[in-house]
Amino acid sequence: MGFIDVEGIQIKGVSTVVPKQVVYNKNYELLTLSEREMLIKTTGIKQRRVANKSTTTSDLAIEAANHLFDKVDWIRTEIDLLVFVTQSRDYYLPSTAVISQHKLGLSTSCIAFDIGLGCSGYVYGLSIIASMLKSGNLKKAILLAGDVSTISCNYNDKSAYPLFGDAGSATFIEKTNKKNKWSFDLNSDGSGEDAIKITDGGTRNLPSEDSFILKQFEGGIQRNGFNLALNGIDIFNFSVTTVPKSIKNFLTIKETDFDSIDYFVMHQANLIMNETIRKKLKLEPEKVPYSLAEYGNTSSASIPLTMALVESLKTNTVKLLLSGFGVGLSWGNALLENDAIPHLLINDYSHD
Amino acid sequence: MNIQELIEKLEEEIEEVEKGTLTPSTNIRNIDWWSSMHALVIIALVDIEYNVQVSGKDLKEIQTIQDLYDLIVKKS
Numbered sequence: 001m002g003f004i005d006v007e008g009i010q011i012k013g014v015s016t017v018v019p020k021q022v023v024y025n026k027n028y029e030l031l032t033l034s035e036r037e038m039l040i041k042t043t044g045i046k047q048r049r050v051a052n053k054s055t056t057t058s059d060l061a062i063e064a065a066n067h068l069f070d071k072v073d074w075i076r077t078e079i080d081l082l083v084f085v086t087q088s089r090d091y092y093l094p095s096t097a098v099i100s101q102h103k104l105g106l107s108t109s110c111i112a113f114d115i116g117l118g119c120s121g122y123v124y125g126l127s128i129i130a131s132m133l134k135s136g137n138l139k140k141a142i143l144l145a146g147d148v149s150t151i152s153c154n155y156n157d158k159s160a161y162p163l164f165g166d167a168g169s170a171t172f173i174e175k176t177n178k179k180n181k182w183s184f185d186l187n188s189d190g191s192g193e194d195a196i197k198i199t200d201g202g203t204r205n206l207p208s209e210d211s212f213i214l215k216q217f218e219g220g221i222q223r224n225g226f227n228l229a230l231n232g233i234d235i236f237n238f239s240v241t242t243v244p245k246s247i248k249n250f251l252t253i254k255e256t257d258f259d260s261i262d263y264f265v266m267h268q269a270n271l272i273m274n275e276t277i278r279k280k281l282k283l284e285p286e287k288v289p290y291s292l293a294e295y296g297n298t299s300s301a302s303i304p305l306t307m308a309l310v311e312s313l314k315t316n317t318v319k320l321l322l323s324g325f326g327v328g329l330s331w332g333n334a335l336l337e338n339d340a341i342p343h344l345l346i347n348d349y350s351h352d
Numbered sequence: 353m354n355i356q357e358l359i360e361k362l363e364e365e366i367e368e369v370e371k372g373t374l375t376p377s378t379n380i381r382n383i384d385w386w387s388s389m390h391a392l393v394i395i396a397l398v399d400i401e402y403n404v405q406v407s408g409k410d411l412k413e414i415q416t417i418q419d420l421y422d423l424i425v426k427k428s
Contacts, residue, residue: 034368035387041367042389159388219388233408236392240399276396 002186003253009130009182011336012172013072013343015064016146016305018049018165018295020352025162030155030220039162044271048165048296051148052352057086058096060168060349061144062103068172071343076105080138082112083129085121085145085300087327088152089114100144111138118196119267119326120186121145121300123334126173126322127184133175143171146301149228152198156214156222160230163270165296169304180337185250189242192329195234200225235326239273243325244280250333251321258283261335262318263310267325268292268302277323300324308344315340353402353428355421362417365397366390376418394420404428 024047025040040046051060061084069076082104084097091099097112106112111132117124125143133141146168153161200211211225223229251258264287266274271292278288291298291306298305303322307313317339325331359374380386380394395406398420404427406414414420 035389038387038389042392231408232388232392233395233411236395237405237407240396241405272392272396276400279400 004184015345016169017064019051044292051166065170081141085125120324120330122303123324123332147299152228154223154227167298167301169301186332189329196327
């Protein structure tokens, strides 16, 4: 089992930038009015932020980091490590993290690399940074995480199009002498690779003329090879069975009671799925914040975006349970003891 | 568990249904409000209430509420 434990690592600030353009699910013309109502009620997603075609994940995440540099007294050249979690990178190569190192004005001695994960990515990113800070001669790190998923979703695919929003996040993480504990539980199951997939454009299915051809699927759904395909029922069943089981197991091994957790911040997939997980874990609604209604599923930015909506994190020392789950299949849980995080930011992208 | 209990839970969970209108032989796919979202609502309900996982494949074979009930019994 993939458990990681570290001590003295602290989040100093969390910042998310979202595109200005708001798209409302009540206006989604592929569904009848009553279907739209049902969709909004079931998924909990009223509206989403959608990036312009010229905006990349790194544009959003770099701006999110710059907002934090304005607030936190960190010097750019002191940053030892930059990790970028995304599945919508700027280029096939080079790595988006390396490009971001330069754009952020970080030192050339900064370690920078990408991690290609989605919904589970924020938890993975935190665990990798925490481990490297702990084992290396490193002190300060930045985790950039997010996706512009909407460019991959076909308007004519009602199973995916209304769910996703775009966002880029930045989290500042520091090694301290404190005794607070962080623990991680990380998992993978590639047998579920087809549950959420973009089939074309990688080396398995190189881009071709066929990739652009719109294909028909059950229920009037249309998409091409570059579009994201989502098997809602498979993902649902995986999430509501495997995720609560892994969380219960993780907390048992860490000898932690649900009562001792202040907030359970879940990846924001959709309301019925997240609520099913919450109910199975018997957690009070007050402990489970949501950003779904206003932002939809923002992939690896969903956890930092949701954290920013919890006011008390700004003033209180807390124990957080984080859980990211989805594409891969990949899932990870984290237990984080952290001091107050005074800088929790959400801003609109300035270039829209 | 009996089928009446399942029917009551479904009627409670699905807003479009008036109480007392569903029967074991109701074909859920022929109801005009049926959508893939209702499929998720039913899967979630069955998971929470009966701790039974209805797969996509199972769902394709279910026509009536009796079929759903039989599946729950079989998988419990």
